[in-house]
Amino acid sequence: MINNEKILSIARETILTESKAISQMADLLTDDFAKCVQLIHHSKGRLIVTGIGKSAIIAQKIVATLNSTGTPSLFLHASEAVHGDLGMVQPDDVVICISKSGNSPEIKILVPILNTFGNTLIAMTGNLTSFLAKNAQFILDTTVEKEACPNNLAPTNSTTAQLVMGDCLAVCLMELKAFKSEDFAKYHPGGALGKKLLLRVKDMLDETKKPSVSPENNIQSVIFEISEKRLGVTAVVENNQIIGIITDGDIRRMLSKTETISGITAKDIMTKNPKMVKPNSMVVEALNIMEDFSITQLIVSENNDYKGVIHLHDILKEGIV
Template structure:
Protein backbone atom coordinates (compact mmCIF):
# COMPACT_ATOMS: atom_id res chain seq x y z
CA UNK A 1 0.00 0.00 0.00
CA UNK A 2 1.34 3.44 -0.98
CA UNK A 3 1.21 5.91 1.87
CA UNK A 4 2.67 9.32 2.57
CA UNK A 5 4.87 7.75 5.22
CA UNK A 6 6.27 5.18 2.78
CA UNK A 7 7.05 7.84 0.21
CA UNK A 8 8.81 10.07 2.73
CA UNK A 9 10.73 7.12 4.14
CA UNK A 10 12.05 6.20 0.69
CA UNK A 11 12.97 9.80 -0.06
CA UNK A 12 14.87 10.14 3.24
CA UNK A 13 16.64 6.84 2.68
CA UNK A 14 17.75 8.01 -0.78
CA UNK A 15 19.04 11.34 0.49
CA UNK A 16 20.89 9.73 3.39
CA UNK A 17 22.40 7.12 1.08
CA UNK A 18 23.72 9.80 -1.27
CA UNK A 19 25.01 11.97 1.59
CA UNK A 20 26.92 8.99 2.99
CA UNK A 21 28.44 8.34 -0.43
CA UNK A 22 29.61 11.96 -0.62
CA UNK A 23 31.04 11.83 2.90
CA UNK A 24 33.07 8.75 1.98
CA UNK A 25 34.22 10.51 -1.19
CA UNK A 26 36.28 12.93 0.89
CA UNK A 27 38.37 10.05 2.25
CA UNK A 28 39.42 9.07 -1.29
CA UNK A 29 41.17 12.36 -2.02
CA UNK A 30 44.91 11.96 -2.44
CA UNK A 31 47.87 13.22 -4.41
CA UNK A 32 46.12 12.28 -7.65
CA UNK A 33 43.52 14.97 -6.98
CA UNK A 34 46.02 17.74 -6.21
CA UNK A 35 48.13 16.86 -9.25
CA UNK A 36 45.03 16.77 -11.44
CA UNK A 37 44.05 20.25 -10.28
CA UNK A 38 47.58 21.53 -10.85
CA UNK A 39 47.75 20.06 -14.36
CA UNK A 40 44.46 21.76 -15.31
CA UNK A 41 45.58 25.06 -13.77
CA UNK A 42 48.95 25.04 -15.55
CA UNK A 43 47.58 23.85 -18.90
CA UNK A 44 47.90 26.21 -21.85
CA UNK A 45 45.04 24.41 -23.57
CA UNK A 46 41.43 23.73 -22.68
CA UNK A 47 39.81 21.21 -20.42
CA UNK A 48 37.95 18.48 -22.32
CA UNK A 49 35.39 16.50 -20.30
CA UNK A 50 34.02 13.28 -21.75
CA UNK A 51 31.78 10.41 -20.72
CA UNK A 52 28.95 8.22 -21.91
CA UNK A 53 25.41 7.60 -20.65
CA UNK A 54 24.60 9.31 -17.36
CA UNK A 55 28.28 10.16 -16.95
CA UNK A 56 28.02 12.23 -20.14
CA UNK A 57 25.26 14.28 -18.55
CA UNK A 58 27.45 14.88 -15.50
CA UNK A 59 30.29 15.83 -17.85
CA UNK A 60 28.09 18.48 -19.47
CA UNK A 61 27.26 19.98 -16.08
CA UNK A 62 30.95 20.03 -15.16
CA UNK A 63 31.79 21.85 -18.39
CA UNK A 64 29.13 24.46 -17.62
CA UNK A 65 30.59 24.97 -14.13
CA UNK A 66 34.19 25.13 -15.34
CA UNK A 67 33.36 27.63 -18.09
CA UNK A 68 31.49 29.91 -15.72
CA UNK A 69 34.33 29.90 -13.20
CA UNK A 70 37.27 30.71 -15.45
CA UNK A 71 38.39 27.32 -16.80
CA UNK A 72 37.73 27.11 -20.58
CA UNK A 73 36.12 23.71 -21.18
CA UNK A 74 34.50 21.61 -23.89
CA UNK A 75 32.21 18.58 -23.71
CA UNK A 76 33.12 15.55 -25.80
CA UNK A 77 30.63 12.68 -25.97
CA UNK A 78 32.55 9.42 -25.76
CA UNK A 79 30.61 7.65 -28.50
CA UNK A 80 30.81 10.64 -30.86
CA UNK A 81 34.54 11.00 -30.20
CA UNK A 82 35.35 7.85 -32.13
CA UNK A 83 33.25 9.04 -35.06
CA UNK A 84 35.04 12.29 -35.78
CA UNK A 85 34.69 14.52 -32.73
CA UNK A 86 38.20 13.67 -31.52
CA UNK A 87 39.27 16.47 -33.82
CA UNK A 88 38.36 18.97 -31.11
CA UNK A 89 41.16 17.69 -28.86
CA UNK A 90 44.38 19.68 -29.19
CA UNK A 91 47.85 18.71 -27.97
CA UNK A 92 47.88 21.00 -24.94
CA UNK A 93 44.38 20.10 -23.71
CA UNK A 94 43.82 18.25 -20.45
CA UNK A 95 41.10 15.59 -20.57
CA UNK A 96 38.75 14.30 -17.88
CA UNK A 97 37.11 10.98 -18.73
CA UNK A 98 34.20 9.90 -16.53
CA UNK A 99 32.99 6.32 -16.23
CA UNK A 100 31.62 4.43 -13.25
CA UNK A 101 32.92 1.05 -14.40
CA UNK A 102 35.85 2.32 -16.42
CA UNK A 103 35.47 -0.74 -18.61
CA UNK A 104 32.69 0.07 -21.08
CA UNK A 105 33.46 -0.73 -24.74
CA UNK A 106 33.48 2.95 -25.72
CA UNK A 107 35.93 3.80 -22.94
CA UNK A 108 38.28 0.98 -23.93
CA UNK A 109 38.39 2.30 -27.48
CA UNK A 110 38.62 5.96 -26.43
CA UNK A 111 41.34 5.93 -23.75
CA UNK A 112 44.26 5.01 -26.07
CA UNK A 113 43.07 7.60 -28.57
CA UNK A 114 42.90 10.33 -25.92
CA UNK A 115 46.49 9.73 -24.81
CA UNK A 116 48.17 9.14 -28.17
CA UNK A 117 49.34 12.75 -28.44
CA UNK A 118 50.63 12.89 -24.86
CA UNK A 119 47.62 14.69 -23.37
CA UNK A 120 47.16 14.48 -19.61
CA UNK A 121 44.21 12.16 -18.97
CA UNK A 122 42.34 12.39 -15.67
CA UNK A 123 40.18 9.34 -15.11
CA UNK A 124 37.15 9.66 -12.83
CA UNK A 125 35.90 6.20 -12.02
CA UNK A 126 34.38 3.96 -9.38
CA UNK A 127 36.65 1.06 -10.33
CA UNK A 128 40.28 1.62 -9.45
CA UNK A 129 41.44 -1.50 -11.31
CA UNK A 130 39.56 -0.64 -14.50
CA UNK A 131 40.91 -0.02 -17.99
CA UNK A 132 40.28 3.71 -17.51
CA UNK A 133 42.09 3.83 -14.17
CA UNK A 134 45.13 2.01 -15.53
CA UNK A 135 45.28 4.18 -18.64
CA UNK A 136 44.97 7.56 -16.90
CA UNK A 137 47.69 9.96 -15.83
CA UNK A 138 45.78 10.69 -12.63
CA UNK A 139 42.81 8.82 -11.20
CA UNK A 140 39.97 10.37 -9.17
CA UNK A 141 38.23 7.74 -7.08
CA UNK A 142 34.43 8.04 -7.13
CA UNK A 143 33.68 4.57 -5.78
CA UNK A 144 30.30 4.05 -4.09
CA UNK A 145 29.25 1.00 -2.10
CA UNK A 146 25.90 0.80 -3.87
CA UNK A 147 23.38 2.91 -5.73
CA UNK A 148 20.50 4.47 -3.82
CA UNK A 149 17.87 2.73 -5.91
CA UNK A 150 16.24 -0.47 -4.59
CA UNK A 151 17.66 -2.64 -7.38
CA UNK A 152 21.16 -1.12 -7.21
CA UNK A 153 21.18 -0.29 -10.92
CA UNK A 154 20.00 3.26 -11.61
CA UNK A 155 22.95 5.69 -11.39
CA UNK A 156 22.22 7.71 -8.28
CA UNK A 157 24.99 7.65 -5.68
CA UNK A 158 27.58 7.17 -8.42
CA UNK A 159 26.51 10.19 -10.49
CA UNK A 160 26.20 12.30 -7.36
CA UNK A 161 29.76 11.35 -6.45
CA UNK A 162 30.95 12.33 -9.93
CA UNK A 163 29.12 15.63 -9.73
CA UNK A 164 30.59 16.49 -6.33
CA UNK A 165 34.10 15.53 -7.44
CA UNK A 166 33.70 17.87 -10.41
CA UNK A 167 32.55 20.67 -8.11
CA UNK A 168 35.59 20.08 -5.91
CA UNK A 169 37.86 20.47 -8.93
CA UNK A 170 36.09 23.66 -10.01
CA UNK A 171 36.25 25.28 -6.58
CA UNK A 172 39.95 24.45 -6.19
CA UNK A 173 40.64 26.00 -9.58
CA UNK A 174 38.64 29.09 -8.64
CA UNK A 175 40.81 29.51 -5.56
CA UNK A 176 44.03 29.06 -7.53
CA UNK A 177 42.85 31.67 -10.04
CA UNK A 178 41.79 34.05 -7.25
CA UNK A 179 38.42 34.11 -8.98
CA UNK A 180 36.26 36.94 -7.59
CA UNK A 181 32.64 38.02 -7.87
CA UNK A 182 33.67 40.56 -10.52
CA UNK A 183 35.14 37.74 -12.62
CA UNK A 184 32.00 35.66 -12.14
CA UNK A 185 29.93 38.58 -13.39
CA UNK A 186 31.88 38.66 -16.67
CA UNK A 187 30.60 35.15 -17.45
CA UNK A 188 27.05 35.81 -16.17
CA UNK A 189 26.03 39.16 -17.68
CA UNK A 190 22.40 38.24 -18.18
CA UNK A 191 19.48 37.76 -15.82
CA UNK A 192 19.09 38.71 -12.19
CA UNK A 193 22.48 37.28 -11.21
CA UNK A 194 24.33 39.30 -13.81
CA UNK A 195 22.53 42.48 -12.84
CA UNK A 196 23.33 41.98 -9.17
CA UNK A 197 27.01 41.72 -10.02
CA UNK A 198 27.24 44.32 -12.78
CA UNK A 199 24.46 46.91 -12.57
CA UNK A 200 25.46 50.28 -11.13
CA UNK A 201 23.42 53.29 -10.10
CA UNK A 202 24.55 55.23 -13.17
CA UNK A 203 22.87 52.64 -15.40
CA UNK A 204 19.50 53.42 -13.83
CA UNK A 205 19.55 57.22 -13.67
CA UNK A 206 20.87 58.00 -17.15
CA UNK A 207 17.50 59.43 -18.26
CA UNK A 208 15.99 60.26 -14.90
CA UNK A 209 14.74 63.73 -13.97
CA UNK A 210 16.57 65.85 -11.41
CA UNK A 211 14.03 67.48 -9.08
CA UNK A 212 15.59 70.40 -7.22
CA UNK A 213 14.77 73.62 -5.37
CA UNK A 214 16.84 76.19 -3.56
CA UNK A 215 16.61 76.46 0.26
CA UNK A 216 14.80 79.80 0.03
CA UNK A 217 12.18 78.60 -2.45
CA UNK A 218 8.65 78.35 -1.15
CA UNK A 219 7.23 75.06 0.06
CA UNK A 220 4.60 75.46 -2.64
CA UNK A 221 7.33 75.38 -5.29
CA UNK A 222 8.85 72.30 -3.64
CA UNK A 223 5.47 70.54 -3.78
CA UNK A 224 5.13 71.39 -7.47
CA UNK A 225 8.63 70.07 -8.13
CA UNK A 226 7.87 66.80 -6.35
CA UNK A 227 4.61 66.40 -8.26
CA UNK A 228 6.03 67.32 -11.65
CA UNK A 229 9.08 65.02 -11.50
CA UNK A 230 7.07 62.16 -9.95
CA UNK A 231 9.90 60.77 -7.86
CA UNK A 232 8.35 61.54 -4.49
CA UNK A 233 11.25 63.78 -3.53
CA UNK A 234 13.19 66.87 -4.44
CA UNK A 235 16.75 67.80 -3.59
CA UNK A 236 17.48 71.11 -1.92
CA UNK A 237 20.51 72.68 -3.64
CA UNK A 238 22.70 75.50 -2.35
CA UNK A 239 25.89 76.56 -4.15
CA UNK A 240 25.55 73.46 -6.33
CA UNK A 241 25.67 71.22 -3.24
CA UNK A 242 22.86 69.04 -1.95
CA UNK A 243 22.09 70.26 1.57
CA UNK A 244 18.84 68.38 2.12
CA UNK A 245 15.81 66.72 0.62
CA UNK A 246 12.05 67.13 0.84
CA UNK A 247 9.97 64.01 0.40
CA UNK A 248 6.25 63.66 -0.07
CA UNK A 249 6.26 62.29 3.49
CA UNK A 250 7.81 65.54 4.74
CA UNK A 251 5.03 67.44 2.98
CA UNK A 252 2.28 65.33 4.55
CA UNK A 253 3.72 65.74 8.03
CA UNK A 254 4.01 69.50 7.51
CA UNK A 255 0.38 69.78 6.42
CA UNK A 256 -0.70 67.85 9.51
CA UNK A 257 1.21 70.24 11.77
CA UNK A 258 0.38 73.60 10.17
CA UNK A 259 -2.70 75.46 9.01
CA UNK A 260 -0.76 77.77 6.70
CA UNK A 261 2.30 77.12 4.55
CA UNK A 262 2.41 80.46 2.76
CA UNK A 263 5.52 81.73 4.55
CA UNK A 264 7.43 78.46 4.77
CA UNK A 265 10.61 77.84 2.78
CA UNK A 266 12.17 74.62 1.62
CA UNK A 267 14.96 75.04 4.17
CA UNK A 268 12.46 74.93 7.05
CA UNK A 269 10.98 71.55 6.22
CA UNK A 270 13.85 69.75 4.47
CA UNK A 271 15.63 66.75 5.91
CA UNK A 272 19.31 67.50 6.35
CA UNK A 273 22.14 65.04 5.56
CA UNK A 274 20.09 62.78 3.28
CA UNK A 275 21.33 59.33 2.35
CA UNK A 276 23.45 59.59 -0.78
CA UNK A 277 25.32 57.29 -3.14
CA UNK A 278 27.58 57.85 -6.13
CA UNK A 279 26.78 56.86 -9.68
CA UNK A 280 29.40 54.09 -9.41
CA UNK A 281 27.64 52.44 -6.47
CA UNK A 282 26.48 48.90 -7.24
CA UNK A 283 22.71 48.66 -7.57
CA UNK A 284 22.52 45.84 -5.03
CA UNK A 285 24.45 47.98 -2.53
CA UNK A 286 22.02 50.86 -3.07
CA UNK A 287 19.15 48.45 -2.51
CA UNK A 288 20.66 47.39 0.80
CA UNK A 289 20.83 51.03 1.92
CA UNK A 290 17.20 51.59 0.99
CA UNK A 291 16.16 48.50 2.95
CA UNK A 292 18.36 49.28 5.97
CA UNK A 293 16.88 52.76 6.40
CA UNK A 294 13.36 51.92 5.20
CA UNK A 295 13.44 54.64 2.54
CA UNK A 296 12.50 54.64 -1.14
CA UNK A 297 14.86 57.24 -2.64
CA UNK A 298 18.57 57.98 -2.66
CA UNK A 299 20.27 61.16 -3.82
CA UNK A 300 23.05 60.49 -6.33
CA UNK A 301 26.12 62.74 -6.32
CA UNK A 302 29.59 62.53 -7.82
CA UNK A 303 32.29 64.67 -6.19
CA UNK A 304 29.52 66.78 -4.70
CA UNK A 305 27.73 67.30 -8.02
CA UNK A 306 24.03 66.42 -7.98
CA UNK A 307 23.33 63.69 -10.56
CA UNK A 308 19.75 62.73 -9.82
CA UNK A 309 17.51 60.52 -7.71
CA UNK A 310 17.52 56.74 -7.53
CA UNK A 311 14.10 55.38 -6.65
CA UNK A 312 13.36 51.92 -5.29
CA UNK A 313 11.12 51.37 -8.31
CA UNK A 314 14.15 51.81 -10.60
CA UNK A 315 15.79 48.81 -8.94
CA UNK A 316 12.62 46.75 -8.88
CA UNK A 317 12.14 47.30 -12.62
CA UNK A 318 15.58 45.77 -13.25
CA UNK A 319 14.43 42.54 -11.62
CA UNK A 320 17.36 42.03 -9.27
CA UNK A 321 15.15 41.60 -6.21
Protein backbone atom coordinates (compact mmCIF):
# COMPACT_ATOMS: atom_id res chain seq x y z
CA MET A 1 0.00 0.00 0.00
CA ILE A 2 1.33 3.46 -0.94
CA ASN A 3 1.45 5.86 2.00
CA ASN A 4 1.03 9.64 1.93
CA GLU A 5 4.77 10.27 1.88
CA LYS A 6 5.15 8.12 -1.22
CA ILE A 7 2.24 9.88 -2.92
CA LEU A 8 3.88 13.26 -2.32
CA SER A 9 7.17 11.91 -3.63
CA ILE A 10 5.50 10.74 -6.85
CA ALA A 11 3.80 14.11 -7.29
CA ARG A 12 7.07 16.01 -6.77
CA GLU A 13 8.86 13.76 -9.25
CA THR A 14 6.10 14.39 -11.81
CA ILE A 15 6.48 18.14 -11.40
CA LEU A 16 10.26 17.94 -11.72
CA THR A 17 10.04 15.68 -14.76
CA GLU A 18 7.62 17.98 -16.54
CA SER A 19 9.55 21.12 -15.63
CA LYS A 20 12.74 19.55 -17.01
CA ALA A 21 10.95 18.70 -20.25
CA ILE A 22 9.73 22.28 -20.57
CA SER A 23 13.11 23.83 -19.82
CA GLN A 24 14.65 21.74 -22.60
CA MET A 25 12.18 23.17 -25.10
CA ALA A 26 14.11 26.43 -25.24
CA ASP A 27 16.85 24.57 -27.13
CA LEU A 28 14.33 23.18 -29.64
CA LEU A 29 13.25 26.56 -30.98
CA THR A 30 14.43 27.23 -34.54
CA ASP A 31 13.89 29.82 -37.24
CA ASP A 32 10.73 27.91 -38.11
CA PHE A 33 9.16 29.20 -34.90
CA ALA A 34 9.94 32.85 -35.72
CA LYS A 35 8.70 32.36 -39.29
CA CYS A 36 5.46 30.85 -38.02
CA VAL A 37 4.85 33.81 -35.72
CA GLN A 38 5.42 36.26 -38.57
CA LEU A 39 3.25 34.19 -40.90
CA ILE A 40 0.33 34.11 -38.45
CA HIS A 41 0.75 37.79 -37.64
CA HIS A 42 0.59 38.87 -41.29
CA SER A 43 -2.07 36.36 -42.34
CA LYS A 44 -5.27 37.77 -43.81
CA GLY A 45 -7.16 34.72 -42.60
CA ARG A 46 -7.64 32.88 -39.33
CA LEU A 47 -5.47 30.35 -37.57
CA ILE A 48 -6.95 26.84 -37.65
CA VAL A 49 -5.61 24.50 -34.96
CA THR A 50 -6.33 20.79 -35.32
CA GLY A 51 -5.44 17.56 -33.55
CA ILE A 52 -6.71 14.19 -32.38
CA GLY A 53 -7.06 12.69 -28.89
CA LYS A 54 -5.28 14.58 -26.12
CA SER A 55 -3.68 16.86 -28.72
CA ALA A 56 -7.17 17.98 -29.72
CA ILE A 57 -7.84 19.08 -26.15
CA ILE A 58 -4.58 21.05 -26.14
CA ALA A 59 -5.56 22.55 -29.51
CA GLN A 60 -8.81 23.85 -28.02
CA LYS A 61 -6.96 25.55 -25.18
CA ILE A 62 -4.46 27.13 -27.57
CA VAL A 63 -7.34 28.44 -29.68
CA ALA A 64 -8.99 29.91 -26.59
CA THR A 65 -5.76 31.67 -25.60
CA LEU A 66 -5.16 33.05 -29.09
CA ASN A 67 -8.71 34.33 -29.48
CA SER A 68 -8.57 36.09 -26.12
CA THR A 69 -5.31 37.78 -27.08
CA GLY A 70 -6.34 39.10 -30.47
CA THR A 71 -5.46 36.30 -32.92
CA PRO A 72 -8.67 34.98 -34.57
CA SER A 73 -8.52 31.19 -34.31
CA LEU A 74 -10.72 28.13 -34.81
CA PHE A 75 -10.49 24.56 -33.54
CA LEU A 76 -10.87 21.76 -36.08
CA HIS A 77 -11.12 18.20 -34.77
CA ALA A 78 -9.00 16.00 -37.00
CA SER A 79 -11.50 13.12 -37.12
CA GLU A 80 -14.46 15.43 -37.83
CA ALA A 81 -12.56 17.35 -40.49
CA VAL A 82 -13.00 14.62 -43.12
CA HIS A 83 -16.72 14.41 -42.35
CA GLY A 84 -17.62 17.94 -43.39
CA ASP A 85 -15.82 20.26 -40.97
CA LEU A 86 -13.09 21.00 -43.53
CA GLY A 87 -15.56 23.56 -44.87
CA MET A 88 -14.41 25.94 -42.15
CA VAL A 89 -10.92 26.17 -43.71
CA GLN A 90 -10.71 29.23 -45.97
CA PRO A 91 -7.98 30.00 -48.57
CA ASP A 92 -6.12 32.57 -46.43
CA ASP A 93 -6.15 30.49 -43.25
CA VAL A 94 -2.99 29.11 -41.65
CA VAL A 95 -3.26 25.60 -40.18
CA ILE A 96 -1.42 24.15 -37.19
CA CYS A 97 -1.70 20.37 -36.82
CA ILE A 98 -0.77 18.99 -33.39
CA SER A 99 0.32 15.38 -32.98
CA LYS A 100 2.97 13.81 -30.77
CA SER A 101 3.66 10.92 -33.15
CA GLY A 102 2.66 12.67 -36.36
CA ASN A 103 1.66 9.29 -37.76
CA SER A 104 -1.89 8.66 -36.54
CA PRO A 105 -4.36 7.45 -39.22
CA GLU A 106 -6.47 10.60 -38.97
CA ILE A 107 -3.42 12.79 -39.52
CA LYS A 108 -2.37 10.77 -42.56
CA ILE A 109 -5.79 11.36 -44.10
CA LEU A 110 -6.11 15.02 -43.15
CA VAL A 111 -2.66 16.35 -44.05
CA PRO A 112 -2.73 15.53 -47.81
CA ILE A 113 -6.19 17.11 -48.09
CA LEU A 114 -5.01 20.30 -46.40
CA ASN A 115 -2.04 20.43 -48.75
CA THR A 116 -4.34 20.21 -51.76
CA PHE A 117 -6.21 23.21 -50.36
CA GLY A 118 -3.00 25.24 -50.60
CA ASN A 119 -3.05 26.45 -46.97
CA THR A 120 0.24 26.82 -45.12
CA LEU A 121 0.56 23.83 -42.79
CA ILE A 122 2.52 24.01 -39.54
CA ALA A 123 3.34 20.77 -37.73
CA MET A 124 3.55 20.78 -33.94
CA THR A 125 5.03 17.38 -33.23
CA GLY A 126 7.55 15.44 -31.20
CA ASN A 127 8.55 13.25 -34.13
CA LEU A 128 10.57 15.15 -36.72
CA THR A 129 10.66 12.16 -39.10
CA SER A 130 6.89 11.60 -39.01
CA PHE A 131 4.43 11.82 -41.87
CA LEU A 132 3.14 15.11 -40.48
CA ALA A 133 6.59 16.66 -40.16
CA LYS A 134 7.61 15.64 -43.67
CA ASN A 135 4.46 17.09 -45.23
CA ALA A 136 4.34 20.43 -43.37
CA GLN A 137 5.94 23.68 -44.45
CA PHE A 138 7.11 24.50 -40.92
CA ILE A 139 7.81 22.45 -37.79
CA LEU A 140 7.34 23.41 -34.15
CA ASP A 141 9.40 20.86 -32.25
CA THR A 142 7.77 19.58 -29.04
CA THR A 143 10.01 16.55 -28.53
CA VAL A 144 10.26 15.18 -24.98
CA GLU A 145 12.61 12.45 -23.77
CA LYS A 146 9.84 10.58 -22.00
CA GLU A 147 6.43 10.98 -20.44
CA ALA A 148 5.92 11.54 -16.72
CA CYS A 149 3.66 8.50 -16.84
CA PRO A 150 5.44 5.57 -15.09
CA ASN A 151 4.73 3.41 -18.15
CA ASN A 152 5.88 6.17 -20.53
CA LEU A 153 2.51 5.93 -22.26
CA ALA A 154 -0.06 8.48 -21.03
CA PRO A 155 0.49 11.93 -22.64
CA THR A 156 1.87 14.09 -19.83
CA ASN A 157 5.17 15.77 -20.67
CA SER A 158 4.26 15.80 -24.35
CA THR A 159 0.92 17.57 -23.91
CA THR A 160 2.49 20.04 -21.49
CA ALA A 161 5.11 20.80 -24.14
CA GLN A 162 2.38 21.38 -26.72
CA LEU A 163 0.57 23.72 -24.36
CA VAL A 164 3.73 25.71 -23.67
CA MET A 165 4.48 25.98 -27.39
CA GLY A 166 1.00 27.40 -27.89
CA ASP A 167 1.61 29.91 -25.12
CA CYS A 168 4.89 30.92 -26.78
CA LEU A 169 3.01 31.63 -30.01
CA ALA A 170 0.33 33.63 -28.20
CA VAL A 171 2.79 35.76 -26.21
CA CYS A 172 4.96 36.51 -29.25
CA LEU A 173 1.89 37.50 -31.26
CA MET A 174 0.74 39.76 -28.42
CA GLU A 175 4.10 41.53 -28.54
CA LEU A 176 3.89 41.97 -32.32
CA LYS A 177 0.38 43.40 -31.99
CA ALA A 178 1.44 45.64 -29.07
CA PHE A 179 -1.51 44.04 -27.26
CA LYS A 180 -2.42 46.10 -24.17
CA SER A 181 -4.61 45.48 -21.15
CA GLU A 182 -7.25 47.68 -22.80
CA ASP A 183 -7.30 45.30 -25.75
CA PHE A 184 -7.51 42.33 -23.42
CA ALA A 185 -10.55 43.90 -21.78
CA LYS A 186 -12.41 43.99 -25.11
CA TYR A 187 -12.40 40.20 -25.21
CA HIS A 188 -13.14 39.70 -21.50
CA PRO A 189 -16.10 42.00 -20.72
CA GLY A 190 -17.80 39.55 -18.40
CA GLY A 191 -17.07 38.49 -14.84
CA ALA A 192 -14.65 39.93 -12.33
CA LEU A 193 -11.87 40.23 -14.89
CA GLY A 194 -14.00 42.28 -17.26
CA LYS A 195 -15.13 44.59 -14.47
CA LYS A 196 -11.56 45.04 -13.30
CA LEU A 197 -10.47 46.11 -16.76
CA LEU A 198 -13.53 48.05 -17.89
CA LEU A 199 -15.53 49.42 -14.95
CA ARG A 200 -14.98 53.11 -14.26
CA VAL A 201 -15.77 55.09 -11.12
CA LYS A 202 -18.52 57.07 -12.86
CA ASP A 203 -20.32 53.79 -13.63
CA MET A 204 -20.76 53.14 -9.91
CA LEU A 205 -21.82 56.58 -8.70
CA ASP A 206 -25.30 56.93 -7.25
CA GLU A 207 -26.34 60.53 -7.90
CA THR A 208 -29.04 60.29 -5.22
CA LYS A 209 -26.38 59.67 -2.61
CA LYS A 210 -24.13 62.69 -2.65
CA PRO A 211 -23.57 63.65 1.00
CA SER A 212 -22.60 67.27 1.46
CA VAL A 213 -22.44 69.84 4.26
CA SER A 214 -21.11 73.37 4.51
CA PRO A 215 -18.19 74.20 6.82
CA GLU A 216 -20.52 76.11 9.16
CA ASN A 217 -23.05 73.28 9.58
CA ASN A 218 -23.35 72.04 13.16
CA ILE A 219 -22.52 68.50 14.17
CA GLN A 220 -26.19 67.47 14.32
CA SER A 221 -26.50 68.34 10.61
CA VAL A 222 -23.33 66.45 9.80
CA ILE A 223 -24.51 63.33 11.63
CA PHE A 224 -27.88 63.52 9.92
CA GLU A 225 -26.29 63.84 6.46
CA ILE A 226 -23.93 60.92 7.03
CA SER A 227 -26.75 58.76 8.39
CA GLU A 228 -29.22 59.64 5.63
CA LYS A 229 -26.86 58.94 2.72
CA ARG A 230 -25.50 55.80 4.44
CA LEU A 231 -21.99 56.05 3.01
CA GLY A 232 -20.23 56.68 6.31
CA VAL A 233 -18.91 60.00 5.04
CA THR A 234 -19.80 63.47 3.84
CA ALA A 235 -17.93 66.01 1.81
CA VAL A 236 -17.53 69.54 3.16
CA VAL A 237 -18.25 71.96 0.33
CA GLU A 238 -17.83 75.73 0.15
CA ASN A 239 -18.50 77.80 -2.97
CA ASN A 240 -18.87 74.56 -4.95
CA GLN A 241 -15.34 73.57 -3.94
CA ILE A 242 -14.45 70.54 -1.83
CA ILE A 243 -12.52 71.73 1.21
CA GLY A 244 -12.70 68.69 3.42
CA ILE A 245 -14.24 65.37 4.40
CA ILE A 246 -15.88 64.02 7.56
CA THR A 247 -16.24 60.30 8.22
CA ASP A 248 -18.27 58.50 10.86
CA GLY A 249 -14.89 57.71 12.45
CA ASP A 250 -14.25 61.44 12.81
CA ILE A 251 -17.60 61.77 14.58
CA ARG A 252 -16.78 58.96 17.03
CA ARG A 253 -13.35 60.40 17.80
CA MET A 254 -14.86 63.84 18.38
CA LEU A 255 -17.51 62.44 20.75
CA SER A 256 -14.86 60.57 22.75
CA LYS A 257 -12.92 63.80 23.33
CA THR A 258 -15.67 66.26 24.26
CA GLU A 259 -18.56 66.34 26.70
CA THR A 260 -20.66 68.72 24.60
CA ILE A 261 -21.06 69.17 20.89
CA SER A 262 -22.59 72.60 21.20
CA GLY A 263 -20.84 75.11 18.98
CA ILE A 264 -18.79 72.52 17.07
CA THR A 265 -19.11 72.84 13.29
CA ALA A 266 -18.08 70.76 10.30
CA LYS A 267 -14.91 72.75 9.68
CA ASP A 268 -13.75 71.99 13.24
CA ILE A 269 -13.48 68.22 12.70
CA MET A 270 -13.11 67.85 8.94
CA THR A 271 -9.99 66.45 7.29
CA LYS A 272 -8.59 68.91 4.78
CA ASN A 273 -7.32 67.91 1.34
CA PRO A 274 -9.12 64.56 1.21
CA LYS A 275 -8.07 61.80 -1.16
CA MET A 276 -10.03 62.07 -4.39
CA VAL A 277 -10.47 60.20 -7.64
CA LYS A 278 -11.77 61.30 -11.05
CA PRO A 279 -15.04 59.91 -12.47
CA ASN A 280 -13.26 58.51 -15.52
CA SER A 281 -10.70 56.61 -13.44
CA MET A 282 -10.86 52.82 -13.39
CA VAL A 283 -12.53 51.38 -10.30
CA VAL A 284 -9.44 49.29 -9.67
CA GLU A 285 -7.45 52.53 -9.40
CA ALA A 286 -9.85 53.76 -6.71
CA LEU A 287 -9.44 50.46 -4.90
CA ASN A 288 -5.66 50.79 -4.98
CA ILE A 289 -5.87 54.27 -3.43
CA MET A 290 -8.13 52.94 -0.67
CA GLU A 291 -5.70 50.13 0.06
CA ASP A 292 -2.67 52.43 0.02
CA PHE A 293 -4.19 54.83 2.55
CA SER A 294 -6.29 52.33 4.53
CA ILE A 295 -9.57 54.14 3.83
CA THR A 296 -12.97 52.88 2.74
CA GLN A 297 -14.37 55.88 0.83
CA LEU A 298 -13.14 58.26 -1.82
CA ILE A 299 -14.51 61.62 -2.92
CA VAL A 300 -15.16 61.66 -6.66
CA SER A 301 -14.50 64.98 -8.34
CA GLU A 302 -13.63 66.54 -11.67
CA ASN A 303 -11.63 69.77 -11.46
CA ASN A 304 -12.74 69.91 -7.81
CA ASP A 305 -16.39 69.73 -8.94
CA TYR A 306 -18.01 67.32 -6.47
CA LYS A 307 -19.55 64.28 -8.19
CA GLY A 308 -20.18 61.90 -5.31
CA VAL A 309 -18.60 59.17 -3.18
CA ILE A 310 -17.37 55.68 -4.05
CA HIS A 311 -17.33 53.18 -1.18
CA LEU A 312 -15.24 50.07 -0.73
CA HIS A 313 -18.37 48.01 -0.06
CA ASP A 314 -19.75 48.90 -3.49
CA ILE A 315 -16.52 47.74 -5.11
CA LEU A 316 -16.65 44.48 -3.18
CA LYS A 317 -20.25 43.91 -4.27
CA GLU A 318 -19.12 44.09 -7.89
CA GLY A 319 -16.80 41.17 -7.25
CA ILE A 320 -13.70 42.99 -8.43
CA VAL A 321 -11.71 41.74 -5.44
